[in-house]
Amino acid sequence: MSKKVRVRFAPSPTGGLHLGGVRTVLFNYLFAKHNGGDFIVRIEDTDQSRFVEGAEQYIFDCLNWCGLAPDESPTHGGPFAPYRQSERKPIYKKYADELIAKGFAYYAFDTAVELEAKRKEINNFQYNHATRLQMKNSLTLNKDEVEKLLNTQTPYVIRINMPVDETITFNDMIRGEVSFHSSQSDDKVLLKADGMPTYHLAVVVDDYLMQITHAFRGEEWLPSAPVHILLWQYLFGLENMPQWAHLPLILKPDGNGKLSKRDGDRLGFPVFAMDWTDPKTNELTTGFKERGFLPEAFVNMLAMLGWNDGTDQEIFSLQELIEKFSMERVHKAGAKFDYEKAKWYNGEWIKKLPVSGYKLQVAGLLKANSIEADDKKLTQVIELIKDRCTLLTDFVVQSSFFFKSPETIDIAAIQPKWNDHKNLFFIELIRAYELMQFWNHEALEKEFKEIAAANEIKAGELMLPLRIMLVGGKFGPHVFNIAEVLGKEETIKRIQHTLQKLEAQ
RNA sequence: GGCCGGUUCGUCUAUCGGCUAGGACAGCCCCCUUUCACGGGGCAAAGACGGGUUCGAUUCCCGUACCGGCUACCA
Numbered sequence: 003m004s005k006k007v008r009v010r011f012a013p014s015p016t017g018g019l020h021l022g023g024v025r026t027v028l029f030n031y032l033f034a035k036h037n038g039g040d041f042i043v044r045i046e047d048t049d050q051s052r053f054v055e056g057a058e059q060y061i062f063d064c065l066n067w068c069g070l071a072p073d074e075s076p077t078h079g080g081p082f083a084p085y086r087q088s089e090r091k092p093i094y095k096k097y098a099d100e101l102i103a104k105g106f107a108y109y110a111f112d113t114a115v116e117l118e119a120k121r122k123e124i125n126n127f128q129y130n131h132a133t134r135l136q137m138k139n140s141l142t143l144n145k146d147e148v149e150k151l152l153n154t155q156t157p158y159v160i161r162i163n164m165p166v167d168e169t170i171t172f173n174d175m176i177r178g179e180v181s182f183h184s185s186q187s188d189d190k191v192l193l194k195a196d197g198m199p200t201y202h203l204a205v206v207v208d209d210y211l212m213q214i215t216h217a218f219r220g221e222e223w224l225p226s227a228p229v230h231i232l233l234w235q236y237l238f239g240l241e242n243m244p245q246w247a248h249l250p251l252i253l254k255p256d257g258n259g260k261l262s263k264r265d266g267d268r269l270g271f272p273v274f275a276m277d278w279t280d281p282k283t284n285e286l287t288t289g290f291k292e293r294g295f296l297p298e299a300f301v302n303m304l305a306m307l308g309w310n311d312g313t314d315q316e317i318f319s320l321q322e323l324i325e326k327f328s329m330e331r332v333h334k335a336g337a338k339f340d341y342e343k344a345k346w347y348n349g350e351w352i353k354k355l356p357v358s359g360y361k362l363q364v365a366g367l368l369k370a371n372s373i374e375a376d377d378k379k380l381t382q383v384i385e386l387i388k389d390r391c392t393l394l395t396d397f398v399v400q401s402s403f404f405f406k407s408p409e410t411i412d413i414a415a416i417q418p419k420w421n422d423h424k425n426l427f428f429i430e431l432i433r434a435y436e437l438m439q440f441w442n443h444e445a446l447e448k449e450f451k452e453i454a455a456a457n458e459i460k461a462g463e464l465m466l467p468l469r470i471m472l473v474g475g476k477f478g479p480h481v482f483n484i485a486e487v488l489g490k491e492e493t494i495k496r497i498q499h500t501l502q503k504l505e506a507q
Numbered sequence: 508g509g510c511c512g513g514u515u516c517g518u519c520u521a522u523c524g525g526c527u528a529g530g531a532c533a534g535c536c537c538c539c540u541u542u543c544a545c546g547g548g549g550c551a552a553a554g555a556c557g558g559g560u561u562c563g564a565u566u567c568c569c570g571u572a573c574c575g576g577c578u579a580c581c582a
Contacts, residue, residue, distance in 0.1 A: 014582050049581055114580075126508070128578075159580050177512075186510050187578090194580040201582050225511060225577040248512085251576075255518080258574055306531095310520060314530045333520075336575070340518050343532045353545080390544040400544095415542095462541035469542055476542045 007039025009216050011072075012205065014046045015057035018278030018287055019064045021261060021339065022220060022252045025304045029249060030218050031070045032305070032327035039215070043075035044208060045086040048198045055281045058086075064275040064289075068297050069320055082212045087204050094199035097207050097237055098160045098192050102140075106236045107192060109158045110139040111151055128188040131166045160193040162202070162229060170228040175216075175247035175329045182228040190229050202226060206233040209244055217244040218329075221336070222260075224248045247329050250308050251336040261339050263287060271341040275300070294367075294393030295344075296360060299351040303344045307337045317350055349392035357384045364397045371398050373405045382487055386479045400478070404487055408474025411500055413507070415476060416467045420504055427457050427464060428501055432494050441490050443482035450482070471500040 009030045013023060034041040043065070045058055062077055074080025084090055101107035110129075112120075116138065121127045134141055139161070140148045151158065164187050171181035192203040199207070209217055227246065234243040254265040266273035267287075276289035290300050302318055310333075311318075311326045318326070352360070361377075364384060368375050375383070387400040402408075434449050450468075454461040469481045472493065478484055485493045 012582090016582075046582065052581065110580090117580090126578080128509095157580090161580095180511075182511070191580045196580080198580090200580070220576090221512070222576055223582090227511090250513085253575080260576080306519070308519090312521070314521080316519095316531060335513050337520090338518060340532065343519065346532055349545090387544090389546085392544095460541080465541055473542085477544085478542075479544085480540085481542080 005213070005215055007034055007037040007216060008042060008212065008214050009034045009039065009218060010042040010044050010209070010212065010214050012044045012046045012208075012219075013061055014049065014052065015061060016049075016052045016054050017057055017280065018263065018274035018289075019061050019276070020263070021273055021275070021304065024064065024068060024275050024300075025252065025307060026218065026220060026249055027065060027068070027070055028301060028304050028323075029247075029309070029327075029329070029332070032323050033216060033218065033329060034073075035324040036327045040073040041070070042080070042082075042212060042214070043072040043078075043085065044212065045076055045088075046201060046204060047086060047088045048194075048200065048204055050088070050196065050198065060276070060278060067276060067291055068301055070301075087199070087208065090204075090208070091198060093211070094193060094203055094207055095197065098199070098203060101162070101192065101233075101236055102160065104236060105163065106232075107160050107162050108134075108140045109148060109152070110137060110161050110189075110191075111143075111156055111158050112138045113157075129161065130164060130188040131185060134161075134163075134189055157195040159191045159195055161189040161191055162232065164189050164229075164232070170231055172227065172231055172246060175245055176250075176332050176334060177248065180224070180227070182225075184228065184232070187226075187228055190226070192233075202229050202233065206230050206237065210234075210238045210242065214244045216247070218247045218249060221248045221251050247332070250333055252307060253336045253338045255338050255340060269341070271344075290344075294395035295348050296351045296355065296394065298355065298359075299344075299348040302351065303347040306347075307339070308333045317347075317354065345392045348394075352388050352391055352394075357381050357388070360394060363394055364401075367395060367398050368401070368405070371402065373398075373402060375401075375405055379404070379487065386483055386487065390479075403473050403478065404484070407496060407499070410474055411503060412470050412475045413500075413503060416470050416500075416504065417507065419463065420467070423457065423459065424464065424467065425501065425504070427453060427459055428467075428497055430457070432497055435490060435494055438490065441486060443480070443486040446485050447482040467500075468497070471497050 011027045011030050013019070031041045033039075047053060047058075058076070062075070065072065072078050074082065074085060076085040098107060102109070120133075124133070127133065129137065141163075143151070165184040168184040169181055170184055171179060174180050190202050191200050193199055227248070231240070231243065234240055252261045253259060254261045255269060261273060263273045272288050272290045272293045274287055274289045276291045278287045278289065279285070280287075291297070298319065301320055301323070305318060305323050306316060309327070309331055312331065361380060361384060365375055365380060383401045383404045384397065387397065391397050391400055430453055431450065434453060435446070438445060438449065450464070451461050454464055465481055466476070469476065469478065472481065472484050472488065488496070
């Protein structure tokens, strides 16, 4: 029997949660759930200088919005707590010491200033097999000197002693066999002077301790994979190492390169899942949520950036994604982000979901625009206009006139073809509508057309004016549907109002 | 620079040696709609290049080009 699948998402809480980050979460989550496994969130906050207030909570808010709930995390708890690396600090030293004892790592006492000087002196300086014997470390210093430095609290780091001539090969679930030469990697710092591990030590130790079976991360990590593999070999044995998959990057739409927050600002689309306010600068970056995206659409769109099920299907619920996901079908190449397509997914989900699935959000949006919508009418309105909304925020413009009189009336659209004859028609229409027993769109349309015929005016020439009177502009659903929802009193009131304006002209 | 990865329509992608290279978004045209959308139909649009292997390569191998990632006491 094989071990239970356990995957982890390991963000560092340094700011907003990027599209690519959410996709990494998603693929982890889908893989875990597809295989009946657990999804763990581990906070990689080993760099105290990059700590950002609120960033961790924000990550969980985003996951919650997306519907990607962790089985274990600092906030959800779990048998392998703590899940915050800063709280696991004492654990790592032991493994770093073990590496030193085995000769796979060494103490280095070089100061930042000394390293800086070396970098200036040697172009492309690397702390590696070629240079480490020129440096101040336990390889060059004798035992007593090292002992003395250690005893006098001299700051030091622990570095991995990369082998000079070894080929490191592993099998990536997406890329197949990938190999590196050990001489190419430098002697990465494992334990920092402040006693915190670097990412390199921490991932390996925690993946082992937390019994992670599959480790998925962005492609940008590929070059450091050999270091991690060596660490596995030295510490826990290759046979216990998780299976790796390095996910393709999400690229900017124009040109090339990794998609960044700046690209979103520049091109006018969100990059973060939800609104993020930088606590230092107070700068607000809009998220997909606040931009009017449904989590269903956001997740669907992200999944399709690099994955497909081999058919033409493009709309998937989270449940379907769980059923169909496989790492083998993840594309190797990076994908340029296409905001137009992202919006298309949202439009599809607005049409697909029952109104109850997003009614509350729409009500919230309306409220923010000081429109209080009663529940029954809101549902009715949403049904009527949802086909012409691609973002949730579109509902505001598309529905405002149902709840309050239009602020401006596009008189210019009626005026040129306006005449007394038409004016008379509307006066007659008002009278007829006042007497209507059953206020529904079929009856309203029938009445309208009969009066038009009696006046020998083409209905088509009258429908646009009516629309402008009710809506204020050339948009919205079928005009008699609008009148039906508006009700007798309001409809007549709006017609009269515009009639007066036309008269005044 | 070095190492690693990648390369099918403008974009996301299908194809696991047989292709008239399929779908979707965006674009254009038509229909529906007496507004605008939605919807329906259509058009246009691709295998970086050069060598192999093979009866046959988009698919396998090699090289070149181009793009990207990494090259911190950051993740």
